[in-house]
Amino acid sequence: MRIFTRLALIAGIGLSTPAIGQVTVQLDFAGPYLAARHAALQGDHRVAAEYFLEVLSGDPENHVLRGDAMLALAAVGDWNRASALAAELPAEMEGREFADLILQIARIRDGNLAGASEAIAEQRGAGPLVDPMLAGWLFLGEGDMSRATETFVSIIESNSPIAGLVPYQLALARASVGDFEGADRIFSGEEYGPLQVSSRGLRAHAQVLVQLDRHEDALELLDTALERNGDQSLVVLRASIAENPTRPYDFITTPQEGMAEVLFNLSRALGTEAGTTLPLIYARAAHVIDPEHVHSLLLAADILAETGQYVLAEETYAQVPRENPLFVDAELGRSEALFQMDRTDAAVEVLSALVRDYPAIASVHTALGDVLRRLERYAGAVTAYSDALDLVDRSRERTWFLYYARGISYDNLEQWEEAEADFRAALELSPGQPNVLNYLGYSLVEQRRNLDEALDMIERAVTARPTSGYIVDSLGWVFYRLGRYEEAVDPMERAVELLPNDSIVNDHLGDVYWMVGREREARFQWSRALSFGPEPAEAARIRRKLDVGLDAVLAEEEESGGQ
Numbered sequence: 001m002r003i004f005t006r007l008a009l010i011a012g013i014g015l016s017t018p019a020i021g022q023v024t025v026q027l028d029f030a031g032p033y034l035a036a037r038h039a040a041l042q043g044d045h046r047v048a049a050e051y052f053l054e055v056l057s058g059d060p061e062n063h064v065l066r067g068d069a070m071l072a073l074a075a076v077g078d079w080n081r082a083s084a085l086a087a088e089l090p091a092e093m094e095g096r097e098f099a100d101l102i103l104q105i106a107r108i109r110d111g112n113l114a115g116a117s118e119a120i121a122e123q124r125g126a127g128p129l130v131d132p133m134l135a136g137w138l139f140l141g142e143g144d145m146s147r148a149t150e151t152f153v154s155i156i157e158s159n160s161p162i163a164g165l166v167p168y169q170l171a172l173a174r175a176s177v178g179d180f181e182g183a184d185r186i187f188s189g190e191e192y193g194p195l196q197v198s199s200r201g202l203r204a205h206a207q208v209l210v211q212l213d214r215h216e217d218a219l220e221l222l223d224t225a226l227e228r229n230g231d232q233s234l235v236v237l238r239a240s241i242a243e244n245p246t247r248p249y250d251f252i253t254t255p256q257e258g259m260a261e262v263l264f265n266l267s268r269a270l271g272t273e274a275g276t277t278l279p280l281i282y283a284r285a286a287h288v289i290d291p292e293h294v295h296s297l298l299l300a301a302d303i304l305a306e307t308g309q310y311v312l313a314e315e316t317y318a319q320v321p322r323e324n325p326l327f328v329d330a331e332l333g334r335s336e337a338l339f340q341m342d343r344t345d346a347a348v349e350v351l352s353a354l355v356r357d358y359p360a361i362a363s364v365h366t367a368l369g370d371v372l373r374r375l376e377r378y379a380g381a382v383t384a385y386s387d388a389l390d391l392v393d394r395s396r397e398r399t400w401f402l403y404y405a406r407g408i409s410y411d412n413l414e415q416w417e418e419a420e421a422d423f424r425a426a427l428e429l430s431p432g433q434p435n436v437l438n439y440l441g442y443s444l445v446e447q448r449r450n451l452d453e454a455l456d457m458i459e460r461a462v463t464a465r466p467t468s469g470y471i472v473d474s475l476g477w478v479f480y481r482l483g484r485y486e487e488a489v490d491p492m493e494r495a496v497e498l499l500p501n502d503s504i505v506n507d508h509l510g511d512v513y514w515m516v517g518r519e520r521e522a523r524f525q526w527s528r529a530l531s532f533g534p535e536p537a538e539a540a541r542i543r544r545k546l547d548v549g550l551d552a553v554l555a556e557e558e559e560s561g562g563q
Contacts, residue, residue, distance in 0.1 A: 036052045046311075073085065077284045077288065079106060086102040108259055117135070136152045168195055172252045175249060175252065183204075199225070205221060206218040206237060211248075211249050222237065230363050259289055261290075264286040268299065272306060280303045297319055301337075308340075310338075317331070331353075366405075369385040372384060400433055407436075407439070419443075424440070441458040445458075458474045473495035476508060480492075486516055503530070503534035514551075
């Protein structure tokens with residue numbers, strides 16, 4: 001589900017922060033105000049809120065500051081304080097669309113659906129992007145399914161860029177009033193064509209099929225989805241249907257839940273290309289309206305993590321209850337946030353606990369393997385990847401990554417035989433995978449084995465990923481190892497263009513230049529390589545080349561039995 005970022009403009013709400021505008025502050029509060037603006041622009045909404053509130057305390061009649069503080073509070077999910085500030089903004093104030101949005105969400109959360117309908121009629125609701133779909137659910141709340149349907153259909157038949165989102169909402173509305181046949185016509189694509197639905201849409205459709213006495217079709221739908229989607233809520237639903245083929249429909253049953261789904265889907269559709277503030281607030285709003293909407297909580301945490309707000313992200317992931325099927329997904333996200341905060345031991349402990357508590361979930365073992373590999377704890381990574389492989393169908397193409405990652409770990413443990421077997425197993429499953437082709441090909445080059453095969457692998461990898469500096473570097477280096485120095489020049493120069501600040505790539509280009517007689521340029525590249533912080537052993541070798549030249553270094557290494 002992808003919508004053009006111009007949706008942000010249709011929302012009638014600016015995406016930059018601070019949201020309301022520029023402001024003059026008292027000199028005593030200039031420092032906190034600048035800190036607030038900097039935090040807001042960096043997406044650190046909690047710090048921004050604290051500083052904006054501090055400045056506001058010294059200038060309580062400053063409505064621009066009030067609006068900025070309101071926005072930051074909404075972004076961290078503090079809807080009570082955000083709505084209190086929003087209520088104090090003058091109705092005629094220019095740029096108060098966020099205030100209207102926040103107050104509308106508060107009405108819906110509190111069950112004041114009549115007030116929400118009135119606000120839309122007076123054009124002071126959640127904005128032109130949101131209000132039409134909310135209106136459909138509000139009519140349903142009044143018991144008027146006919147008018148709700150008319151509202152949704154009018155959007156679908158319009159040229160609005162949100163039209164593609166609305167058949168899903170109409171299907172949910174039909175299902176919520178027991179029209180499961182009508183809902184299935186939409187979910188199946190019969191009425192409006194194929195829908196692009198998330199795991200939540202799959203859950204809804206599966207439950208609809210159960211109500212139509214088609215539980216086998218529901219199980220088949222979920223089985224197909226689970227082949228490519230590890231969402232644990234699908235796993236739990238499948239088990240529930242298998243155990244009780246007549247289970248009741250309980251996905252979206254109230255107008256409030258429907259409106260939360262509207263905001264969640266808009267958050268996903270907007271993406272973060274045009275900014276993260278509005279998608280984050282939509283995700284927060286969905287969870288405020290429907291606290292059981294855990295996917296919106298995860299989405300908010302993901303947005304925070306994407307923008308580097310790892311403390312807030314970790315805290316948001318931690319709000320997912322242990323009994324919820326999405327707890328595992330949340331803990332995986334929390335572990336990554338901890339890792340990014342350099343709390344690596346805590347990240348490993350989170351994953352180790354998941355392995356203990358959920359030993360049958362392959363993705364948990366894979367995540368542990370990934371973290372241990374990043375920490376260069378390769379023996380533990382091998383064990384984790386092996387445990388994951390024991391839980392999956394090893395004949396499936398997507399399993400290539402487990403073999404590839406375990407192969408890297410074996411290689412770093414200097415267990416090359418096992419590593420090569422894993423790389424070749426990965427290529428059997430995914431023959432054109434450029435990462436595997438490059439790693440195995442480069443390793444063979446470094447070992448000076450099967451150089452023709454290595455060249456073929458790397459050429460295929462370059463064809464698949466021509467803008468990868470590391471893969472292009474591998475192509476130049478295999479030509480170098482084959483003694484085809486003139487052929488090595490072009491790919492090595494391209495590799496340096498793609499990775500200008502990489503010590504290894506610059507070092508390689510220096511070696512190639514030396515071998516074609518361009519010694520001054522070689523020394524320049526070696527000097528550049530030194531400036532980019534190579535490993536100590538590599539740095540010593542580069543300095544030696546600068547002192548005596550590459551030929552002498554190679555002769556010294558051959559004499560000592562080195563590389």
